[in-house]
Amino acid sequence: MQENIHPIHHRLLSRAEREARLGQRSVVVWMTGLSGSGKSTLAAALERRLFDQGYCAQVLDGDNIRSGLNANLGFSEQDRRENIRRIAEVAKLFLNSGLIVICSFISPLRSMRQMARQIIGPEDFLEIFVRAPVEVCEERDVKGLYAKARRGEIKQFTGIDAPYEEPQNPFCTLDTASLSVDEAVELLLQRLKKRL
Amino acid sequence: MQENIHPIHHRLLSRAEREARLGQRSVVVWMTGLSGSGKSTLAAALERRLFDQGYCAQVLDGDNIRSGLNANLGFSEQDRRENIRRIAEVAKLFLNSGLIVICSFISPLRSMRQMARQIIGPEDFLEIFVRAPVEVCEERDVKGLYAKARRGEIKQFTGIDAPYEEPQNPFCTLDTASLSVDEAVELLLQRLKKRL
Numbered sequence: 001m002q003e004n005i006h007p008i009h010h011r012l013l014s015r016a017e018r019e020a021r022l023g024q025r026s027v028v029v030w031m032t033g034l035s036g037s038g039k040s041t042l043a044a045a046l047e048r049r050l051f052d053q054g055y056c057a058q059v060l061d062g063d064n065i066r067s068g069l070n071a072n073l074g075f076s077e078q079d080r081r082e083n084i085r086r087i088a089e090v091a092k093l094f095l096n097s098g099l100i101v102i103c104s105f106i107s108p109l110r111s112m113r114q115m116a117r118q119i120i121g122p123e124d125f126l127e128i129f130v131r132a133p134v135e136v137c138e139e140r141d142v143k144g145l146y147a148k149a150r151r152g153e154i155k156q157f158t159g160i161d162a163p164y165e166e167p168q169n170p171f172c173t174l175d176t177a178s179l180s181v182d183e184a185v186e187l188l189l190q191r192l193k194k195r196l
Numbered sequence: 197m198q199e200n201i202h203p204i205h206h207r208l209l210s211r212a213e214r215e216a217r218l219g220q221r222s223v224v225v226w227m228t229g230l231s232g233s234g235k236s237t238l239a240a241a242l243e244r245r246l247f248d249q250g251y252c253a254q255v256l257d258g259d260n261i262r263s264g265l266n267a268n269l270g271f272s273e274q275d276r277r278e279n280i281r282r283i284a285e286v287a288k289l290f291l292n293s294g295l296i297v298i299c300s301f302i303s304p305l306r307s308m309r310q311m312a313r314q315i316i317g318p319e320d321f322l323e324i325f326v327r328a329p330v331e332v333c334e335e336r337d338v339k340g341l342y343a344k345a346r347r348g349e350i351k352q353f354t355g356i357d358a359p360y361e362e363p364q365n366p367f368c369t370l371d372t373a374s375l376s377v378d379e380a381v382e383l384l385l386q387r388l389k390k391r392l
Contacts, residue, residue: 056217
């Protein structure tokens, strides 16, 4: 084994080989928007639609990230940045595996999303603005978080007492106050198809 | 969109659906052993062999983890534990995507590997002991790390001045002092096939 112990880089599987095997081009679809804007609903629906059409996609969201990899992070600005950094690094690993990665995170600051874009690579980072007025999100309030934030039980809640910086030039904007889930996913799929 | 904003769990893609699509069962192949024992060489060779046989596999190793996700970790025992914890969490995400994950990390302590096993789930964690006497690893010393450790330039180097705890009941042991790369991978493949 002596002569073969050094890393044999030409043997490493390339992303292109993996993409060819899966019959798709990998990309990161990064959904940003307020809590309650519909990111995770759209992410799950997109994953399902892509799968039904023969693609391999994976959602990364609070459910599978905050409960595991990032369980040791809080919600200070420093921890929120580290949260996004780790997510972007994981997304990059999946990207290299040839998968379509659908990230669903509030990621409220432009600087956070810029960091993610840099880590992932600008050409593979598609920013999707899941847009709904904060009043609409607050009315939905599925998790009761807005009510808690209004009562002061949650501090630094995005849209209430912490800022959300809207994307300036997103790949796609989905207005979930006016579009149904099916309509929004269809719109996104149309845009994505040229990239997959 | 109002009525659909809550997480629709039955719509989430299951691991079983992904495995069926890829035509394989996902699993984590966890290679442990000394620096220079041949882990990464075997991991890369296994990934290639699996790919050539139609499987989808992904190596996680120092090259793609320490340079990205875990770039903010050092080599204290605390950081080494966090290193392994994050890797296990990422492996679990890939597992859920239906991929065969090949982890290549020294992971010197039983408690570290036990943590990884717990995170990943015992039934999906296959411990592979990549075994070579420390003298053989030191003679190979591809990266010059043993020489540095002997000169005291690296502290807490596994096998020199930090312990390596051998697996007690590994899924498979590969003796890289006596087996060629091809022989070792063939042996491992034989054992793995029943699980994929």
